[in-house]
Each structure stands twice: as structure tokens, then as C-alpha cells.
Amino acid sequence: MSDTENRLRNEFKNRAKGSRKVKAPRKKRNKLFRLPEIKFRHTRFVKILGLFCLLISVFLLIALTSYLFTWKQDQSYVFDSPTFWKFFRDSEALPSELKERLLAEGGIQNWMGKLGAFFSHQLVYNSFGLASFVFIAFFFILGYRLLFAVSIFSVRRSLVYTLGVLLYIPLVIAFVNSFINNSIHYAEGVYGYQTNIWLNITLGKAGTGFLLLFAAFSAVVFIFNPSFSLFRRRRKTELTQPEAFNEEEEAENILLEEEIVFDPIELNPREREKGAETKTINDFFAEKFGRKNKARDGGESMDSSESIPPETTAGMHRGENMPPDRPENSRPADQVLRESGVLPESGNPAVQKTNDPAFSIEATEEEKLADSLVHEHGLYDPTLDLQDFRFPHLDLLETYGSSRPSVTAEELEANKNKIVGTLANYGIDIDKIKATIGPTVTLYEIVPSPGVRISKIRNLEDDIALSLAALGIRIIAPIPGRGTIGIEVPNQHPEIVSMRSVMATEKYQNANMELPIALGKNISNEVYIVDLAKMPHLLMAGATGQGKSVGINALLVSLLYKKHPAQLKFVMVDPKKVELTLYRKIERHYLAKLPGEGEAIITDTRLVINTLNSLCIEMDNRYELLKDAGVRNIKEYNKKFVSRKLNPNEGHRFLPYIVLVIDEFADLMMTAGKEIETPIARLAQLARAIGIHLVIATQRPSVNIITGTIKANFPARIAFRVTSKIDSRTILDAGGADQLIGRGDMLLSTGSDVIRLQCALVDTPEVEHITDYIGSQRAYPTAYELPEYVDESGDGNGAKAFDSENRDQMFDEAARLVVRHQQGSTSLIQRKLKLGYNRAGRIIDQLEAAGIVGPFEGSKARDVLIQDEYALEQLLNDLGN
Numbered sequence: 001m002s003d004t005e006n007r008l009r010n011e012f013k014n015r016a017k018g019s020r021k022v023k024a025p026r027k028k029r030n031k032l033f034r035l036p037e038i039k040f041r042h043t044r045f046v047k048i049l050g051l052f053c054l055l056i057s058v059f060l061l062i063a064l065t066s067y068l069f070t071w072k073q074d075q076s077y078v079f080d081s082p083t084f085w086k087f088f089r090d091s092e093a094l095p096s097e098l099k100e101r102l103l104a105e106g107g108i109q110n111w112m113g114k115l116g117a118f119f120s121h122q123l124v125y126n127s128f129g130l131a132s133f134v135f136i137a138f139f140f141i142l143g144y145r146l147l148f149a150v151s152i153f154s155v156r157r158s159l160v161y162t163l164g165v166l167l168y169i170p171l172v173i174a175f176v177n178s179f180i181n182n183s184i185h186y187a188e189g190v191y192g193y194q195t196n197i198w199l200n201i202t203l204g205k206a207g208t209g210f211l212l213l214f215a216a217f218s219a220v221v222f223i224f225n226p227s228f229s230l231f232r233r234r235r236k237t238e239l240t241q242p243e244a245f246n247e248e249e250e251a252e253n254i255l256l257e258e259e260i261v262f263d264p265i266e267l268n269p270r271e272r273e274k275g276a277e278t279k280t281i282n283d284f285f286a287e288k289f290g291r292k293n294k295a296r297d298g299g300e301s302m303d304s305s306e307s308i309p310p311e312t313t314a315g316m317h318r319g320e321n322m323p324p325d326r327p328e329n330s331r332p333a334d335q336v337l338r339e340s341g342v343l344p345e346s347g348n349p350a351v352q353k354t355n356d357p358a359f360s361i362e363a364t365e366e367e368k369l370a371d372s373l374v375h376e377h378g379l380y381d382p383t384l385d386l387q388d389f390r391f392p393h394l395d396l397l398e399t400y401g402s403s404r405p406s407v408t409a410e411e412l413e414a415n416k417n418k419i420v421g422t423l424a425n426y427g428i429d430i431d432k433i434k435a436t437i438g439p440t441v442t443l444y445e446i447v448p449s450p451g452v453r454i455s456k457i458r459n460l461e462d463d464i465a466l467s468l469a470a471l472g473i474r475i476i477a478p479i480p481g482r483g484t485i486g487i488e489v490p491n492q493h494p495e496i497v498s499m500r501s502v503m504a505t506e507k508y509q510n511a512n513m514e515l516p517i518a519l520g521k522n523i524s525n526e527v528y529i530v531d532l533a534k535m536p537h538l539l540m541a542g543a544t545g546q547g548k549s550v551g552i553n554a555l556l557v558s559l560l561y562k563k564h565p566a567q568l569k570f571v572m573v574d575p576k577k578v579e580l581t582l583y584r585k586i587e588r589h590y591l592a593k594l595p596g597e598g599e600a601i602i603t604d605t606r607l608v609i610n611t612l613n614s615l616c617i618e619m620d621n622r623y624e625l626l627k628d629a630g631v632r633n634i635k636e637y638n639k640k641f642v643s644r645k646l647n648p649n650e651g652h653r654f655l656p657y658i659v660l661v662i663d664e665f666a667d668l669m670m671t672a673g674k675e676i677e678t679p680i681a682r683l684a685q686l687a688r689a690i691g692i693h694l695v696i697a698t699q700r701p702s703v704n705i706i707t708g709t710i711k712a713n714f715p716a717r718i719a720f721r722v723t724s725k726i727d728s729r730t731i732l733d734a735g736g737a738d739q740l741i742g743r744g745d746m747l748l749s750t751g752s753d754v755i756r757l758q759c760a761l762v763d764t765p766e767v768e769h770i771t772d773y774i775g776s777q778r779a780y781p782t783a784y785e786l787p788e789y790v791d792e793s794g795d796g797n798g799a800k801a802f803d804s805e806n807r808d809q810m811f812d813e814a815a816r817l818v819v820r821h822q823q824g825s826t827s828l829i830q831r832k833l834k835l836g837y838n839r840a841g842r843i844i845d846q847l848e849a850a851g852i853v854g855p856f857e858g859s860k861a862r863d864v865l866i867q868d869e870y871a872l873e874q875l876l877n878d879l880g881n
């Protein structure tokens with residue numbers, strides 16, 4: 001994918017330069033090229049406009065402030081100038097006594113000169129009085145929004161508030177002033193003064209007073225909604241702090257790609273080309289293809305006889321902190337959820353309209369009920385339990401020196417000469433050679449002369465590498481889909497890609513992904529972000545000291561900056577007992593563990609097995625919930641839950657994503673083998689839809705650790721430097737990882753492509769700052785509890801044993817119910833016997849153990865193994881004895 005983008009970008013640049021060697025792109029692509037051009041101009045224009053608005057804001061701030069002190073001196077000039085233009089053009093046109101006074105007083109006093117004096121006078125005296133100060137805020141908000149593409153306050157809302165302030169405040173001031181004799185006359189402006197007089201005549205003073213009070217009251221009601229309990233504060237993530245976006249600007253500059261095209265005949269590097277456009281193309285693609293959001297889901301099967309209670313207090317922590325009534329909930333909730341991708345951009349799915357006149361669907365009873373609940377209480381907000389939670393901010397991260405690649409022209413020239421020379425030695429002529437400078441390596445892309453066979457170059461791979469004599473050379477012949485040959489040569493002074501520079505980019509900040517991971521930068525120095533939810537699992541390998549732990553930290557940190565504790569939980573396994581301990585501090589925010597266990601970060605193998613099995617149970621439970629809700633995946637499920645279409649009394653709850661991170665997988669496989677492999681494979685196969693994702697790292701990428709089963713289920717793999725070609729093949733099914741240079745230099749394989757990336761650096765102190773920051777905030781009472789798993793490994797046949805002593809009191813009744821309906825479903829038991837989901841789940845497990853229902857089968861109901869009630873009664877008797 002990134003290759004395609006690269007290709008488009010490079011060809012685009014060549015076109016721009018009019019390079020004679022580039023083939024004319026096909027017509028269809030032409031369209032793609034032209035579109036971004038419009039976008040560049042557009043974004044530049046918008047930025048300039050933003051800057052201009054900020055300028056106006058500053059201008060007004062100074063001019064209006066100065067007006068408070070200088071209005072007396074300046075006013076007569078503004079008043080007495082015969083025309084507007086004359087006032088600005090020359091003071092000659094002024095009446096003579098005014099001219100003299102002007103000279104004597106040293107000219108216009110306003111700190112912003114004539115322009116300041118004029119506009120302040122027009123705004124304050126002639127229009128809205130002191131209320132004109134609101135223009136400063138308005139232009140600031142508008143300018144900030146346009147320049148940094150960050151909304152600190154909705155522009156539409158600022159416009160409404162500005163108008164409100166302009167219309168209302170002057171009236172109040174004029175009204176108050178009318179009781180005071182020596183008031184300052186510019187305070188209300190002409191508008192306030194005249195309108196107040198007219199109101200006084202029409203309504204009298206008392207009437208005017210009441211009207212103003214009424215207007216104030218209406219404004220409060222309009223803004224805060226008619227319930228008069230406590231107003232909810234707006235939740236604002238600190239990610240959108242202004243500093244963050246200064247960083248963003250900086251990162252945008254950093255992003256400028258550097259590319260040099262050599263002409264083998266002249267052997268002179270052409271001038272470097274600025275690459276701001278490059279980024280915008282990516283943005284263009286991201287915007288074009290990345291932001292499609294599905295509309296609402298289809299039918300559902302909720303029992304209409306049961307009503308959803310207004311307060312959906314379900315959820316992992318069952319609403320301990322949830323207020324009984326939530327006015328004003330709907331706006332922040334849907335804002336929060338839109339941010340987290342649970343809702344489509346366009347707003348509440350429950351009230352989305354279709355434009356198609358010929359076809360309309362009558363809402364079902366449940367939908368109407370859900371709509372009315374949403375209308376009354378707003379959307380369910382899972383983050384409400386920790387509504388004050390503040391996301392970590394970018395200042396907790398380090399900037400590591402300069403993040404511009406420092407490859408000199410000499411270095412490029414020398415490498416190019418070596419490449420050209422070496423190839424010439426083997427009789428290979430080249431047409432063109434092009435360099436793309438990345439953070440750690442520079443890619444020299446060679447277009448061979450017509451008639452040169454690529455296989456010839458491929459055969460010479462080792463010779464070329466030898467004569468270039470540098471560690472880390474990787475030859476890609478041909479670069480897939482491009483017909484050129486790539487030679488990656490390490491830079492003499494590699495750049496450290498700081499996590500801060502990656503996270504500050506617009507690409508990460510605006511990433512419309514479920515679980516965005518900022519991995520680092522690619523060969524073109526562009527920020528590379530992937531969605532873990534789409535991967536859907538990740539295998540990482542690399543020899544010791546090559547950057548694996550840093551990679552895991554980068555992954556965890558990227559998620560911590562984007563996901564609220566209500567939306568994401570980690571299960572951490574760290575057999576080495578050192579790497580992940582820092583995350584202990586965020587246990588009650590982000591970690592999940594088995595009930596009754598002390599430590600959330602698991603180091604003991606036995607416990608790992610139990611946890612993996614517990615995750616399998618969680619997966620099965622979630623599948624049941626999804627099935628009951630009639631949806632296909634966690635995103636649709638949560639969307640439905642948030643729109644209050646799922647009844648928490650039936651066990652439904654908001655489902656956070658769960659990311660399982662295993663830091664050293666080899667240790668586990670050595671000690672427990674199949675016991676680990678089986679649940680891992682099961683989770684990897686099935687857990688994608690229900691939001692459980694696995695990240696597994698290992699130092700020893702041998703075939704007995706990364707087995708065929710594991711490999712088959714982990715299409716996305718990352719290789720840091722490994723010691724042998726065999727290891728590289730084990731991980732990536734291709735060589736190359738043995739040629740990496742270490743320190744976070746890595747290859748990402750996503751099934752089809754292998755991409756070279758420089759991992760973003762997050763050092764231990766940074767992780768510590770982040771976990772301290774999160775850890776110091778209010779947390780849930782406990783870590784997220786995974787379902788209980790009873791270890792039955794001592795039991796001969798491996799099947800779950802039936803424990804007659806501990807069977808649930810409702811066991812017999814549930815058994816009869818299941819047999820009567822011939823349907824082995826947890827939700828049936830729950831609904832008919834009015835039990836909680838967990839208890840019903842336990843009972844169905846007991847029924848399975850007793851041989852009454854079959855095993856869990858994904859989306860299907862379990863088989864009922866007992867045909868009639870007579871047979872069941874016999875069985876129950878036997879069990880009783």
C-alpha cells in the first residue's frame with residue numbers, strides 16, 4: 001500500500017520536474033495526480049487565511065485595548081475627518097484647527113495608528129460598545145482552526161455566541177447605564193444606546209428589564225439544556241493542546257521528503273526538492289479512502305416485551321460512578337464516541353435520515369424505544385465512570401536531537417558513484433538513479449537501461465553488497481510493481497525517530513483507526529501508522545538488543561495516547577519480569593487480570609495458561625453477546641449498545657478492546673508448548689471480530705517457537721535485526737532481516753508486502769512519565785476482571801468435569817428449560833430465569849460439563865444433547881446421586 005503511494009508520489013515529482021526519463025503515466029492515474037494539486041493550493045490558502053484571522057485578532061486586541069485609553073484624543077479626528085479616505089490618506093484634508101491640534105498632540109494616539117483608531121471607533125463607539133471585544137476571540141478561534149486544523153471551539157458555535165454577545169451585552173450595559181448619570185458613553189455603542197431608548201419607550205424600564213432577564217434565561221436554557229441539575233463539564237483531551245500542534249507543524253516540516261535524482265551522464269545531483277506535497281498526497285489518500293464510515297446496522301432481535309431501563313449501568317465496572325440522571329449527556333457522549341470511531345462522522349445513527357423518497361423503513365418498537373431513550377438520556381457514554389480522565393500529553397515524550405536526516409550531498413554522491421561503478425564493472429548500464437533519504441537508510445532506486453535483465457542484477461546481489469561493503473545493505477530486485485531495482489544503503493548518521501515527532505503529526509492525531517499504532521517512519525521519511533484492529537494480530541521477533549522492547553513500548557504508548565481506559569484493556573505477559581513492569585502503575589486504568597490474582601502483569605507460566613483460557617471464555621461470551629445483538633463485530637455491537645438498543649439487564653455491556661501482549665514468547669513455548677499454543681491459535685483465529693488482539697514478541701524466532709499454526713494465524717509480522725537468514729525466513733518467509741542495522745531498524749510484513757521502517761524510539765523514562773501521569777489519576781476500583789477459569793488440567797480426559805456439589809441452584813431448572821426449548825443458549829437461560837449474564841454463562845458451562853449441551857460453536861447455539869425431559873430427569877437424578 002505504501003509502495004503504491006510512494007510510487008505515485010515519486011512519479012508525481014518526476015512529472016513536476018519534467019524528467020525526460022519517466023514514462024508518461026497512464027490516463028487513469030493522471031486523475032489521481034491532479035487532485036492533490038488542488039489540495040495543496042487549497043490547504044495553503046486556508047493556512048494563509050488562518051494566519052490572517054489571527055492577525056486580525058491581534059490587531060483588534062491591541063487597537064481595542066488602546067482605545068480604552070486613547071479614545072478621547074483620537075475621537076475628534078475620526079469624527080471630524082470629512083471622508084473616510086481622507087482620514088487615511090493625508091491630514092491635509094483635515095480642518096485647519098484640527099490639523100494644528102493633531103500636530104500639537106503628536107498625531108493619532110491609538111497604538112495601532114490610524115487604522116486602529118478608525119476601526120476601534122467604528123466597532124466600539126459606533127456599533128457595539130465594549131461587546132466588540134468578542135471579535136478578538138472570534139477571529140482567534142477561526143484563525144487557530146484554519147491554521148492548525150484544530151478545533152478549540154466549534155466555529156459555528158463561536159459565531160452564534162459572538163452574535164449573542166454583540167446583540168445582548170450592549171443592551172444590558174445601556175440598560176444599566178440609563179440609571180447611572182456619568183457613565184462612559186462608548187460602553188454600549190450606538191446600537192446599545194439607541195435600541196435601549198426604543199425599548200424603554202416601547203416597554204418601559206421594567207419591561208425592558210424583564211425582557212433582558214428573559215433573554216438571559218433563554219440563553220442559559222439554550223446552551224445548557226433544560227435540566228437544572230449539575231452541568232457537565234466538557235471533556236477535552238490534552239492531545240489537542242496548542243503545544244501539541246506546534247509540534248505538529250514542526251513534524252510537518254520534518255516530514256519534508258528529500259529526494260535527489262542523479263543523471264548518470266552529468267553525475268550531478270539536481271537540486272533537492274521540497275516535499276510538503278508528498279505529505280499532502282498521503283493525506284489526500286487517507287481522507288479519500290480512510291474515512292469511510294458505515295452507516296447504521298440492520299435489523300435486530302430484541303425482546304420487545306422487556307423495556308430497557310433508562311440507565312444502562314452495565315459495563316465492566318457496572319457504573320459505580322454513574323450519576324442517576326445525565327442531562328447534557330448526548331453531546332459529549334457522541335463527541336467522545338465519534339472520536340473513538342464507534343459512531344459515524346455524521347452523528348447519531350438513530351436519527352440518521354435517508355434521502356430516498358421511494359423507500360422508507362418503519363422503525364420497530366425497539367428502535368423507537370431506543371430512540372426515545374437516547375432522546376431522553378443521550379447516548380450511553382462508556383467513559384463516564386472516569387469522565388475526568390486526562391490523556392497523556394506530548395510533553396511527556398522526549399525530542400531526540402534533530403530529527404532531520406543528515407545525509408550530505410557528498411555521502412550521496414559517493415554511494416551513487418560506488419553503485420554506478422560496481423554495476424558498470426558487471427556490464428550493467430543504468431538509465432537513471434534516484435535517491436530517497438530515509439531516517440536510517442537511503443534507497444537508491446535504479447532504472448536499468450533497456451535490455452538489461454533484472455535477473456542479472458539479482459544474481460549479482462552479493463557482489464554488489466560486497467563492493468559497497470556496508471552493513472545493512474539490502475537489495476530489492478525488482479521493487480514489487482515498479483520494475484526498478486532498489487538498493488538500501490545505511491546512512492552514516494542515522495536519525496533517531498522520536499515518538500514525539502511521530503505522534504505530533506496530523507496523520508497520527510487524526511488517524512481514523514480503531515487501534516492506531518505509530519510504528520515509526522518509512523524509507524521516504526513518512527510517518528507510518530497501522531491499525532492493530534485490522535492487522536489483526538502481530539508477531540514481533542528480533543535478536544536481543546535490536547529494539548524489540550522499544551517496539552512494544554511504541555505500540556503500547558500509541559494506544560495509550562488514543563484510547564480511554566473504558567475503551568481498551570491490556571493483558572500483559574512478561575516472563576522476563578522486567579520489561580513491562582512499568583505498566584503496573586496503570587493497572588486499575590488499563591490492565592485486565594484474572595479474578596483474585598494479585599499482579600496484573602503475568603510472569604508465571606501456569607497463570608499465563610489460565611489467562612489465555614480465560615480470554616478464550618471471554619471470547620466465547622462476547623460471541624454470544626454479538627449473536628444476541630445480531631451484529632457481526634465489536635464495532636457494530638458497541639455502536640448499538642451506545643444507542644441504547646441493547647438491554648444491559650440481558651447481560652449486554654460496553655465491550656472494551658483487549659490487547660494481549662506477550663513479551664517473551666519463546667520462554668512460554670519452551671515450558672508449556674501445546675498448552676500455550678492451542679489457546680493462542682484459537683484466539684488468533686477467532687478473536688478478531690470481538691476485539692481481542694494479540695501481540696507476541698520473541699527473541700528466538702526458531703521454528704519450534706514460531707510454529708506453523710502460530711505463523712498461519714499471524715499475517716502481520718515485524719522483524720528487527722536477526723542473526724541469520726534462516727531466522728529471517730522463519731519470521732518473514734523472506735530474507736532481509738539479517739541485513740538490518742539494529743537500533744529499531746525493522747521490516748514489517750503484512751502478508752504481501754515487506755516494508756522497511758525505522759521504529760519510533762520511546763525510552764524507559766518516557767514510559768515512566770506516561771504511566772506516572774495516568775497512574776496518578778482517578779482509577780477504577782480494580783483492574784478489569786476477566787472471566788474465571790478453573791484449571792482442570794489434573795483431570796484425565798481433559799474435558800471439563802462436572803462438579804455436582806458446586807452446581808448452581810438454578811442448574812436443574814436451566815437444564816429443563818434448555819431441553820424443553822432444544823436450544824442451548826445463554827441468553828435463553830438469562831431471559832427466562834432472569835439471571836445475570838455471568839451466572840447464566842456459568843450454568844451453561846455446567847450444563848456442558850454434565851453432558852446436557854454440546855460445546856460452544858461460535859455463532860451457532862450449542863447443541864442440546866438430551867432429547868426429551870424424561871431422559872433429562874433421569875440424568876438429573878444420576879447427577880444428584
Ligand SMILES: Nc1ncnc2c1ncn2[C@@H]1O[C@H](COP(=O)(O)OP(=O)(O)OP(=O)(O)O)[C@@H](O)[C@H]1O
Nearest residue numbers: 496543544545546547548549550743744759760761
Ligand atoms: N527505535 C529505536 N531508535 C533508536 N535506538 C533504538 C531504537 N530501538 C532500540 N534502540 C536502542 O537499542 C537498545 C536496545 O533496544 P531494546 O531494549 O528494545 O532491545 P531488545 O530487542 O528488547 O533487547 P532484549 O531482547 O535484550 O530486551 C535501546 O536501549 C536503544 O538504545
